[in-house]
Amino acid sequence: xxxxxxxxxxxxxxxxxxxxxxxxxxxxxxxxxxxxxxxxxxxxxxxxxxxxxxxxxxxxxxxxxxxxxxxxxxxxxxxxxxxxxxxxxxxxxxxxxxxxxxxxxxxxxxxxxxx
Amino acid sequence: xxxxxxxxxxxxxxxxxxxxxxxxxxxxxxxxxxxxxxxxxxxxxxxxxxxxxxxxxxxxxxxxxxxxxxxxxxxxxxxxxxxxxxxxxxxxxxxxxxxxxxxxxxxxxxxxx
Numbered sequence: 001x002x003x004x005x006x007x008x009x010x011x012x013x014x015x016x017x018x019x020x021x022x023x024x025x026x027x028x029x030x031x032x033x034x035x036x037x038x039x040x041x042x043x044x045x046x047x048x049x050x051x052x053x054x055x056x057x058x059x060x061x062x063x064x065x066x067x068x069x070x071x072x073x074x075x076x077x078x079x080x081x082x083x084x085x086x087x088x089x090x091x092x093x094x095x096x097x098x099x100x101x102x103x104x105x106x107x108x109x110x111x112x113x114x115x
Numbered sequence: 116x117x118x119x120x121x122x123x124x125x126x127x128x129x130x131x132x133x134x135x136x137x138x139x140x141x142x143x144x145x146x147x148x149x150x151x152x153x154x155x156x157x158x159x160x161x162x163x164x165x166x167x168x169x170x171x172x173x174x175x176x177x178x179x180x181x182x183x184x185x186x187x188x189x190x191x192x193x194x195x196x197x198x199x200x201x202x203x204x205x206x207x208x209x210x211x212x213x214x215x216x217x218x219x220x221x222x223x224x225x226x227x228x
Contacts, residue, residue: 004157006157009155031213033215035215043203043221043222043224044219044221044222045205045207045219045222047216047217050215052215091157091158093158095215095217097213100146100163100165100171101146101148101163101165101209101211101217102148102160102163102173103150103158103160103207103217104160105150105157105158105159106157107155107156107157108155108157
């Protein structure tokens, strides 16, 4: 069975500082995607960043980057220069070829950015 | 292009009532799914469909029915609502196959009293 674990239920960071959210996963698949989704108070699910398992290079999207350690099955999200608008729930998710498109989510990390 | 739409946005039901949560997409996506989100639980898959006439169960299907008569619509039916079904429900869609881009609707907050 595939599982995704986020071990930090809540985190806080000062505005303009850097924060790292942790995610580990378990799978025997070799071909898969990993994602970080952001859910602000509006409830909308927003894709922040994705990583293809076959790519060794870590994905980056502006202030968001990941540290993908395939052997360790670890996929952390680093947010640089944190902004008040980054306050949200963050979900790590996993999708593999045999899952028909079904995402497997972690339980989420609630991030608060403080002024 | 409306993307994925869900109605209603909020709903309060009494135990034992029935209702249908609507989901529609205008992107001609073959794959559609329903998730429920509960505090501390993340999102869990209820049912999914890979095309019109094809549906299958996810992780938490009990108490829910689905059907897919058209590519555009994927309604979720609660036949006899229970307080345990109080949750936020998300519909999502994507093209078939190993493509990553999944589009979520805005969610429906359902309260069962």
